[in-house]
Amino acid sequence: NNLKTHFNKQFLVGSAINAQQAKQTQTDTDALIIAQFNSITPENEMKWERIHPKPEVYDFTLGDEYVDYGQANNMFTIGHTLVWHSQTPDWVFEDAQGKPLSREALLARMKEHIHTVVGRYKGKIKGWDIVNEALNEDGSLRDSKWREIIGDDYIEKAFTYAHAADPKAELYYNDYNMYKPEKSAGAARLIKSLQSKGIPVHGVGLQGHYSLTHPDLRELDEALNLFASLGIKSMITELDVSVLPFPNEAEQGADINQDLALQKTLNPYPDGLPEDKQVALSKRYKDIFTVLISHQASLSRVTFWGVNDANSWRNNWPMQGRTDYPLLFDRENKPKLAYQVLMDL
Ligand code: XIL
Numbered sequence: 001n002n003l004k005t006h007f008n009k010q011f012l013v014g015s016a017i018n019a020q021q022a023k024q025t026q027t028d029t030d031a032l033i034i035a036q037f038n039s040i041t042p043e044n045e046m047k048w049e050r051i052h053p054k055p056e057v058y059d060f061t062l063g064d065e066y067v068d069y070g071q072a073n074n075m076f077t078i079g080h081t082l083v084w085h086s087q088t089p090d091w092v093f094e095d096a097q098g099k100p101l102s103r104e105a106l107l108a109r110m111k112e113h114i115h116t117v118v119g120r121y122k123g124k125i126k127g128w129d130i131v132n133e134a135l136n137e138d139g140s141l142r143d144s145k146w147r148e149i150i151g152d153d154y155i156e157k158a159f160t161y162a163h164a165a166d167p168k169a170e171l172y173y174n175d176y177n178m179y180k181p182e183k184s185a186g187a188a189r190l191i192k193s194l195q196s197k198g199i200p201v202h203g204v205g206l207q208g209h210y211s212l213t214h215p216d217l218r219e220l221d222e223a224l225n226l227f228a229s230l231g232i233k234s235m236i237t238e239l240d241v242s243v244l245p246f247p248n249e250a251e252q253g254a255d256i257n258q259d260l261a262l263q264k265t266l267n268p269y270p271d272g273l274p275e276d277k278q279v280a281l282s283k284r285y286k287d288i289f290t291v292l293i294s295h296q297a298s299l300s301r302v303t304f305w306g307v308n309d310a311n312s313w314r315n316n317w318p319m320q321g322r323t324d325y326p327l328l329f330d331r332e333n334k335p336k337l338a339y340q341v342l343m344d345l
Pocket of ligand 1: 043313
């Protein structure tokens with residue numbers, strides 16, 4: 001009775017893990033990860049600020065532990081992420097005097113970083129989120145230091161460098177809100193343009209930071225159809241389902257009958273998630289997985305963003321310090337009703 005076996009015929013089932021978990025010091029959680037998942041993603045440990053904190057300094061301590069963990073447990077090990085506007089130090093874009101780099105100098109730095117990091121884990125990391133969150137909500141390219149200095153082709157350069165560093169690794173484009181028609185159309189344009197230039201791109205990652213009401217699953221279904229039509233794999237790379245409304249949902253025109261107080265309360269359920277919310281969460285997970293299973297031909301992996309509710313980033317996003325319950329395992333690592341419901345699918 002575990003996720004990886006249950007969905008064996010459909011897709012890999014993964015989890016993001018953090019540095020403590022890769023050290024195998026949290027015995028219960030480690031046993032759970034190994035029993036349940038056949039893929040892992042590093043929650044923070046391979047982001048630029050961690051693995052390459054200063055111009056001449058790489059720190060592979062946590063990255064190595066993470067990759068060893070994946071190897072030891074025979075897991076499809078993901079690298080996350082190489083080129084992103086976030087969790088990337090300012091110095092990356094500046095010279096020693098603090099002046100903005102030229103296009104050529106930033107490309108050289110990007111290439112060096114990608115060759116060093118991808119090269120180190122060649123053959124061990126099977127798939128990389130090469131570029132993360134490069135699109136605006138309307139599907140146009142987001143302004144970032146990468147784009148400002150290099151130009152729109154920074155994306156294709158990143159894929160090209162990664163392919164040279166490990167020709168066998170799968171290379172992905174990863175983003176959030178990919179169910180939105182305009183954004184998925186933008187991602188499709190981006191992927192087609194890479195394909196038309198012969199640049200290898202093997203998959204698209206849909207992050208999946210959802211809630212009980214968002215997204216509209218018909219849009220998710222459509223987005224998965226669109227990506228399948230490009231002949232690439234899709235994956236849900238960062239799944240979690242908040243049981244709490246976004247703090248500004250009402251202002252955004254969402255269901256204004258929602259409890260406004262609930263939106264602002266940091267710990268609305270001090271005695272734990274009540275039964276009706278457990279049921280709502282499990283129904284939501286069932287609906288999401290029903291869509292995902294229907295796309296099993298092109299969907300290669302579903303990765304949860306965290307193992308249990310205690311270590312989920314949703315406790316700090318979109319509101320700092322809010323107690324949330326977005327995953328399949330509770331704060332004691334016990335499977336929730338949502339887990340049972342998925343195991344019945
Ligand atoms: C998040 C981590 O979970 C947090 O611990 C960290 O403080 C911020 O980043 N999109 C991504 C992930 O691609 O890397 C982010 O992870 C969540 C949003």
